Amino acid sequence: MLLLVTTSLVLLVAAPSAFAALTDGEGTYGETNDRIVTNAAFMVIAFFPLLILVVSIIQWRLDKRRDARKAAAKHRRSSSDWQGGW
Numbered sequence: 001m002l003l004l005v006t007t008s009l010v011l012l013v014a015a016p017s018a019f020a021a022l023t024d025g026e027g028t029y030g031e032t033n034d035r036i037v038t039n040a041a042f043m044v045i046a047f048f049p050l051l052i053l054v055v056s057i058i059q060w061r062l063d064k065r066r067d068a069r070k071a072a073a074k075h076r077r078s079s080s081d082w083q084g085g086w
Contacts, residue, residue, distance in 0.1 A: 029036070
Protein backbone atom coordinates (compact mmCIF):
# COMPACT_ATOMS: atom_id res chain seq x y z
CA MET A 1 0.00 0.00 0.00
CA LEU A 2 2.82 2.37 0.86
CA LEU A 3 4.50 1.60 -2.46
CA LEU A 4 1.30 2.44 -4.35
CA VAL A 5 0.90 5.76 -2.56
CA THR A 6 4.56 6.69 -3.05
CA THR A 7 4.50 5.79 -6.74
CA SER A 8 1.30 7.77 -7.29
CA LEU A 9 2.72 10.83 -5.56
CA VAL A 10 5.95 10.70 -7.57
CA LEU A 11 4.03 10.42 -10.84
CA LEU A 12 1.70 13.27 -9.88
CA VAL A 13 4.64 15.51 -9.00
CA ALA A 14 6.66 14.63 -12.11
CA ALA A 15 3.85 14.80 -14.69
CA PRO A 16 3.36 18.60 -14.84
CA SER A 17 7.04 19.33 -15.35
CA ALA A 18 7.34 16.66 -18.04
CA PHE A 19 4.28 18.01 -19.84
CA ALA A 20 5.54 21.60 -19.63
CA ALA A 21 8.91 20.61 -21.07
CA LEU A 22 7.31 19.02 -24.12
CA THR A 23 5.05 21.97 -24.93
CA ASP A 24 7.25 24.88 -23.81
CA GLY A 25 4.86 25.62 -20.96
CA GLU A 26 1.80 25.98 -23.20
CA GLY A 27 -1.43 24.47 -21.89
CA THR A 28 -3.73 22.02 -23.63
CA TYR A 29 -5.96 24.85 -24.88
CA GLY A 30 -3.07 26.53 -26.64
CA GLU A 31 -1.82 30.07 -26.37
CA THR A 32 -4.07 32.16 -24.13
CA ASN A 33 -4.71 35.82 -23.65
CA ASP A 34 -6.68 37.91 -21.15
CA ARG A 35 -9.98 37.43 -22.95
CA ILE A 36 -9.73 33.63 -22.85
CA VAL A 37 -8.82 33.63 -19.16
CA THR A 38 -11.68 36.04 -18.35
CA ASN A 39 -14.21 33.93 -20.25
CA ALA A 40 -12.99 30.80 -18.47
CA ALA A 41 -13.41 32.55 -15.11
CA PHE A 42 -16.95 33.61 -16.05
CA MET A 43 -17.74 30.00 -16.96
CA VAL A 44 -16.52 28.88 -13.55
CA ILE A 45 -18.58 31.59 -11.86
CA ALA A 46 -21.69 30.52 -13.81
CA PHE A 47 -21.10 26.82 -13.16
CA PHE A 48 -21.52 26.88 -9.38
CA PRO A 49 -24.95 28.58 -9.21
CA LEU A 50 -26.16 26.23 -11.93
CA LEU A 51 -24.79 23.26 -9.99
CA ILE A 52 -26.55 24.45 -6.84
CA LEU A 53 -29.79 24.91 -8.78
CA VAL A 54 -29.66 21.43 -10.32
CA VAL A 55 -28.78 19.72 -7.03
CA SER A 56 -31.54 21.66 -5.23
CA ILE A 57 -34.12 20.61 -7.83
CA ILE A 58 -33.02 16.98 -7.51
CA GLN A 59 -33.27 17.19 -3.72
CA TRP A 60 -36.73 18.80 -3.96
CA ARG A 61 -37.97 16.00 -6.23
CA LEU A 62 -36.56 13.32 -3.93
CA ASP A 63 -38.19 14.96 -0.90
CA LYS A 64 -41.47 15.16 -2.78
CA ARG A 65 -41.31 11.42 -3.59
CA ARG A 66 -40.42 10.57 0.02
CA ASP A 67 -43.33 12.62 1.36
CA ALA A 68 -45.70 10.93 -1.11
CA ARG A 69 -44.50 7.48 0.00
CA LYS A 70 -44.98 8.43 3.66
CA ALA A 71 -48.50 9.72 2.97
CA ALA A 72 -49.37 6.55 1.07
CA ALA A 73 -48.05 4.36 3.89
CA LYS A 74 -50.04 6.37 6.44
CA HIS A 75 -53.17 6.02 4.33
CA ARG A 76 -52.65 2.25 4.00
CA ARG A 77 -52.27 1.92 7.77
CA SER A 78 -55.45 3.86 8.47
CA SER A 79 -57.55 2.28 5.70
CA SER A 80 -59.92 -0.45 6.79
CA ASP A 81 -59.32 -2.34 3.53
CA TRP A 82 -55.84 -3.22 4.71
CA GLN A 83 -56.80 -4.10 8.29
CA GLY A 84 -57.35 -7.64 9.49
CA GLY A 85 -56.90 -10.83 7.56
CA TRP A 86 -59.96 -12.22 5.80
